[in-house]
Amino acid sequence: MRKKIFQYTLTLASVFALTACEDLLDRKPISDLTQDNAYVTAADAEAALVGAYDSFAQEYYIWDNIIFSDVISDNYYAGGDNAEIFAVEDLNIVPTNSRLFNNWSQIYNAILKANAVIAKVPSIADPKLDDGNRRTQIVGEAQFLRAYHYFQLVKMFGAVPLITKPTTSTDPAETQLSRTEVAEVYAQIVSDLEAAIASLPDTYGNVASVNKARATKGAANALLAKVYAQKPDRDYNKVLEHANAVINSPAGYELLNNFADLFDGTHYNNAESIIEVQFAGSTEANWGPQMMLPPSISGDTWRKFVTPSHDLIAAFDSEGDTQRKEATILFETVPWADEYWSPTVNGNVPFAYKWKTANGWASTNRQYLLRLADILLLKAEALNELEQTEAAREVLDEVRDRAGLAPTTAANQAQMAAAILKERRLELAQEGHRWDDLRRADLAVDVMTNLDVMNLSTGVKKVYNMTVEKQLLPIPQSERNLNKNLGQNPGYN
The missing domain is CATH 1.25.40.390 (Serine Threonine Protein Phosphatase 5, Tetratricopeptide repeat)
Incomplete structure (x- = not known):
């Protein structure tokens, strides 16, 4: 890979103390908003919420959500030159694959930012928050965000630790958490989204760039429709x-x-x-298109993903x-x-093309988190x-x-x-x-097992050793090393 993808190495134990850190887009610094005296004004509340939304600019939401949904399936091959992404395509994902830990830590970091907003904003004594019911809306937006992130985790990993309150404790009793049953995680997701529906507006006015950037009743209802379809007791x-x-x-x-x-x-x-994620370019940009688009658009000639x-x-x-x-x-x-x-150079190869411009790692191309056709x-x-x-x-x-x-x-x-x-x-x-x-x-095993893929370089048909257990990802080993209470999903060592 010719460009180092952003890496996040926060562990679940250490991230507990970082509810609004690492503002990826370098907006107003909010790294100290976990402190009680930092949540004083309406501006503090809005800044914390900005930090929570900025989690959608992390590597998982730009990149790995595609790897672990489209590349892992029958839609796309890995491309590129990254062994750990090849392993995803091959359905040969092991607990030490570092992308698992990146996803886990980034999504929990996003959850903990939302937790801070939900816990702290109700007690801010600033009357500006009560103008137009803004206090309730901010909490509702954070509840939507927390639900969205937990939905990603429970789909990928199954049972995961359910954390709904901020904490700065390093006590193992509070940081070394066991996994919460899938049904309970889904129950929390549903609860958060029902609360969000009750508190969020249909729109925030007439400006589309605001309405499409923030959680609304429509977004919460859309996510609930997806949740009720995906949960085991659908x-x-x-x-x-x-x-x-x-x-x-x-x-x-x-x-x-x-x-x-x-x-x-x-x-x-x-x-x-x-x-949708509001990439504006420059420091608020989407680098994903550069990883996928062909030389005529990206301006470089290394093999794309x-x-x-x-x-x-x-x-x-x-x-x-x-x-x-x-x-x-x-x-x-x-x-x-x-x-x-x-199998030889100068052949005709297809490219993922829903992103259209690369702009030197600073594209404004966006991802739809939710859209109507879905x-x-x-x-x-x-x-x-x-x-x-x-x-x-x-x-x-x-x-x-x-x-x-x-x-x-x-x-x-x-x-x-x-x-x-x-x-x-x-x-x-x-x-x-x-x-x-x-x-x-209930077709993942059948579809992947019967997929007809020929490696033209070797002349050998590709075999996908798909099993029921592989429908869930392994719990990242680096996280298990820190937390002995996590256990492992069936089918993985």
């Missing part, structure tokens, strides 16, 4: 309830007419966006889905060999699972029509489920959803 009635709350929101979410506009770099904060798979491209082609394919994938002749596309397809899934297949067809075809596709030919509930899953793949590729979808459909 509840499709609740998925439908919260998806409809988004679709019918006074915020006026609607699909863009042109799918490509979502990713052309000039239509961010659009009507389809529910919440996150290469679209033959299987993904075949899925686009089988539907005649040229609009979304062209907005998602770009082919280019490259000066390196690729084991899946061209929620519409979840609604279709819920209707189908509730045996309302014809109603599901109407919603699915709304998304297909935007992509220029004919109505689905699915004739029964099983075919409709497969059609919705495929539609999600084509609509949401490179956006960090595929692994969740495969696991939710």
